[in-house]
Amino acid sequence: xxxxxxxxxxxxxxxxxxxxxxxxxxxxxxxxxxxxxxxxxxxxxxxxxxxxxxxxxxxxxxxxxxxxxxxxxxxxxxxxxxxxxxxxxxxxxxxxxxxxxxxxxxxxxxxxxxxxxxxxxxxxxxxxxxxxxxxxxxxxxxxxxxxxxxxxxxxxxxxxxxxxxxxxxxxxxxxxxxxxxxxxxxxxxxxxxxxxxxxxxxxxxxxxxxxxxxxxxxxxxxxxxxxxxxxxxxxxxxxxxxxxxxxxxxxxxxxxxxxxxxxxxxxxxxxxxxxxxxxxxxxxxxxxxxxxxxxxxxxx
Amino acid sequence: xxxxxxxxxxxxxxxxxxxxxxxxxxxxxxxxxxxxxxxxxxxxxxxxxxxxxxxxxxxxxxxxxxxxxxxxxxxxxxxxxxxxxxxxxxxxxxxxxxxxxxxxxxxxxxxxxxxxxxxxxxxxxxxxxxxxxxxxxxxxxxxxxxxxxxxxxxxxxxxxxxxxxxxxxxxxxxxxxxxxxxxxxxxxxxxxxxxxxxxxxxxxxxxxxxxxxxxxxxxxxxxxxxxxxxxxxxxxxxxxxxxxxxxxxxxxxxxxxxxxxxxxxxxxxxxxx
Numbered sequence: 352x353x354x355x356x357x358x359x360x361x362x363x364x365x366x367x368x369x370x371x372x373x374x375x376x377x378x379x380x381x382x383x384x385x386x387x388x389x390x391x392x393x394x395x396x397x398x399x400x401x402x403x404x405x406x407x408x409x410x411x412x413x414x415x416x417x418x419x420x421x422x423x424x425x426x427x428x429x430x431x432x433x434x435x436x437x438x439x440x441x442x443x444x445x446x447x448x449x450x451x452x453x454x455x456x457x458x459x460x461x462x463x464x465x466x467x468x469x470x471x472x473x474x475x476x477x478x479x480x481x482x483x484x485x486x487x488x489x490x491x492x493x494x495x496x497x498x499x500x501x502x503x504x505x506x507x508x509x510x511x512x513x514x515x516x517x518x519x520x521x522x523x524x525x526x527x528x529x530x531x532x533x534x535x536x537x538x539x540x541x542x543x544x545x546x547x548x549x550x551x552x553x554x555x556x557x558x559x560x561x562x563x564x565x566x567x568x569x570x571x572x573x574x575x576x577x578x579x580x581x582x583x584x585x586x587x588x589x590x591x592x593x594x595x596x597x598x599x600x601x602x603x604x605x606x607x608x609x610x611x612x613x614x615x616x617x618x619x620x621x622x623x624x625x626x627x628x629x630x631x632x633x634x635x636x637x638x639x640x641x642x643x644x645x646x647x648x649x650x651x
Numbered sequence: 652x653x654x655x656x657x658x659x660x661x662x663x664x665x666x667x668x669x670x671x672x673x674x675x676x677x678x679x680x681x682x683x684x685x686x687x688x689x690x691x692x693x694x695x696x697x698x699x700x701x702x703x704x705x706x707x708x709x710x711x712x713x714x715x716x717x718x719x720x721x722x723x724x725x726x727x728x729x730x731x732x733x734x735x736x737x738x739x740x741x742x743x744x745x746x747x748x749x750x751x752x753x754x755x756x757x758x759x760x761x762x763x764x765x766x767x768x769x770x771x772x773x774x775x776x777x778x779x780x781x782x783x784x785x786x787x788x789x790x791x792x793x794x795x796x797x798x799x800x801x802x803x804x805x806x807x808x809x810x811x812x813x814x815x816x817x818x819x820x821x822x823x824x825x826x827x828x829x830x831x832x833x834x835x836x837x838x839x840x841x842x843x844x845x846x847x848x849x850x851x852x853x854x855x856x857x858x859x860x861x862x863x864x865x866x867x868x869x870x871x872x873x874x875x876x877x878x879x880x881x882x883x884x885x886x887x888x889x890x891x892x893x894x895x896x897x898x899x900x901x902x903x904x905x906x907x908x909x910x911x912x913x914x915x916x917x918x919x920x921x922x923x924x
Contacts, residue, residue: 568725
């Protein structure tokens with residue numbers, strides 16, 4: 352064909368529905384992640400604790416197994432209550448932090464470093480869809496680690512204990528679901544915003560740890576030095592612990608949170624303050640993303 | 652030392668310390684160092700206005716807690732991670748390391764020069780932050796604090812805290828320089844080191860000695876106990892004496908640095924990977 356006949360021809364193939372375009376990013380991101388052997392092993396290993404918890408629930412409802420193991424008093428040893436499920440969620444959420452530190456920074460920074468963002472945004476694809484697509488990678492991975500096994504464990508306990516147990520303890524299921532989603536949202540937004548602002552992936556990962564650990568250390572230092580409890584606003588694990596306790600146990604809590612997510616001694620804050628602090632943190636992350644995710648960047 | 656080596660070393664240090672000090676990437680390291688100073692300044696200011704609060708003894712206890720839990724475990728740890736792992740890895744990212752490698756200079760000198768420049772920055776930030784924080788935490792006590800500093804145990808405590816902060820920079824700096832030189836993602840060794848260092852109080856006596864924090868804690872003038880309920884898991888170990896801890900840390904740092912310097916001879920760079 353002569354060159355002059357090569358004129359513009361629009362794409363004539365099947366278009367992806369506009370509502371599901373953000374899922375394209377997720378598809379390619381998962382392909383990338385699957386290549387990392389370390390991440391695959393880590394992700395599979397993260398299901399070990401829910402498996403052990405399932406075993407504990409099963410053993411407690413199996414009289415012959417209890418007799419065989421000579422553990423007739425085991426039901427008193429490990430009570431299956433809000434604390435049990437909060438511990439599962441706490442452990443899984445800590446693993447989710449580690450996973451986000453490895454997966455999150457690699458989501459946005461390569462696109463910004465290589466000036467590839469304009470290639471995305473030149474297509475019928477908005478900034479919000481881009482962020483949603485990148486978020487969905489973390490949301491799906493972290494959901495499968497946290498509330499999905501949590502609710503499966505709740506279902507197993509309900510199945511073995513009976514329908515009445517499930518209805519009596521419906522608050523635990525709601526706590527598992529909403530508590531995990533708050534943590535996932537905070538973590539995913541924090542990981543993406545740091546990834547957008549810190550272009551070196553390991554540094555972004557280290558900053559994620561830094562925000563979590565240094566924030567809690569500095570918050571504790573503020574509490575001690577100033578004899579106040581408001582330093583705990585910088586302690587994300589304290590904020591999550593307070594919110595989880597309210598979600599799992601209501602307004603009359605009997606515990607101080609879960610593994611890694613405890614309300615520290617002297618760190619008691621009003622629940623609405625903790626919710627507000629988490630929302631403000633999410634808002635800051637969104638505004639950081641909004642400033643960086645642009646089709647064109649002015650370089651001075 | 653060969654005068655040419657000395658000139659090259661000072662040249663590398665002169666180039667590097669400016670880059671490290673004025674790095675835009677390193678803004679958060681300044682925050683880590685500045686945080687406690689601001690906090691203790693506010694403490695002093697508020698207490699001076701309220702005319703009351705902590706006693707002199709309480710202030711030294713509070714500083715001991717802040718030094719161990721914030722400075723040693725978090726501030727200096729993450730600060731050194733940011734400063735030292737960036738010395739080589741930052742140049743690889745900016746694709747400028749080959750300029751150094753093309754100069755007629757021994758690689759060992761380059762490693763030592765970069766380490767010393769990072770160390771200068773870390774020492775200036777964290778040793779100064781430690782000293783200032785200690786000085787500020789009791790300022791509201793007025794003459795009693797001045798007396799404690801000049802004629803009591805205050806000055807000795809402050810100097811020991813500054814020495815411990817300096818040794819922490821030396822130790823963690825050497826570890827993170829090696830991590831930045833040889834490992835593409837220094838976050839993985841950093842996470843391993845952090846978990847190991849934080850587990851230290853709960854490890855058996857023998858394993859405790861294979862960590863930096865054990866020797867640093869041994870040198871702290873005021874000891875802080877692990878609060879309940881975790882204190883039941885703590886294993887009691889005699890602290891290392893100063894004449895073992897100080898040279899021990901320096902020797903370990905030198906060994907790690909020597910390994911990095913010798914290995915750097917064979918380092919080849921390919922930015923495409």
